[in-house]
Amino acid sequence: MYKTIDASRIQISQLMLPSNANFGGKIHGGYILNLMDQIAFACASKHSGSYCVTASVDTVDFISPIEVGELVTMKASVNYVGKSSMVVGIRVESENIQNGDKKHCNSSYFTMVAKNDNGRATEVPGLILNDKTEVKRFLKALKRIKTKRQRQSEFNSTSFSLQNYLKELEGYRVKVELPENY
Template sequence: MFKSIEASRITISELMLPSHSNFSGKIHGGYILNLMDQIAFACASKHSEAYCVTASVDTVDFLNPIEVGELVTMKASINYVGQTSMVVGIRVESEHIQTGKIKHCNSSYFTMVAKDDNGHKKTVAGIILDQEIEVRRFLKALKRNEMKRKRRDEFDHEDFSHKNYLDDLKNYNVKIVI
């Protein structure tokens, strides 16, 4: 079975309140991450028709601060599906209510895994890619997964030794005293 990306696309908007701000008066990044996790869950659950859990979050770059009183809009869509996992792409924008000026604040990718009623991984429907941008997003997700796998293979094995990388640290602001 295959589903269109449009079938699970979700948009949410929320007015940013003073209670969402950090000590510098900007909206707290943790609050935005919480909203992003919620929309990723909703999008993935809608696609998979199952409960979903967050497996990983990739590339969270806060590009522009969000101010109290701005309207934050998040757009989520499925960018990639595997057997039981989905990559949800999320775009975060803020709008100054009085001027209408819109800022791109963040884009991120959440890997979500579908679960059945017993907590086991559940197979998800494939996606139909009917636009060039959807094909690009799918391919980019594939490449991010491939890079993640390579990083894991290089660093997460028993015989990994920091000694193999000490020369790489010469140009960094670090003093090693071991």
């Protein structure tokens, strides 16, 4: 079974209240992440028809602060599907409701996994990609997955040698002071 991306696309809007602000007077990033997790769940569950859990969050970019009194809109779509996993792309925008100014505030990718009634991963429908943007998003998700696996393999390998990497730290604001027999 295959579904279009439009079939599970979700959009929510919420007014930002003073109770959502941090000590700097801006909307707390953790609050925004909580909303993003909720919309990722809704989008993934709608696509899969199953209960879904968050497996990972990738590339959380806070671009612009959100002010108290702004209307925040989150748009989510399934950008990639594996066997039981889905990557949900989320775009966060805020709008000054008094003057209509809008800004892109945040983008992120949530990997969600569909679960059956026994709590085991369950297969999700495939995706029908029907425009250039959807194809690009799927390809970008593939690239992020591949890069993550390569990084994990490289640094979790039993043959990993710190000595092979120390030269790469030159030019960074770091001082390596390891014990002699490390």
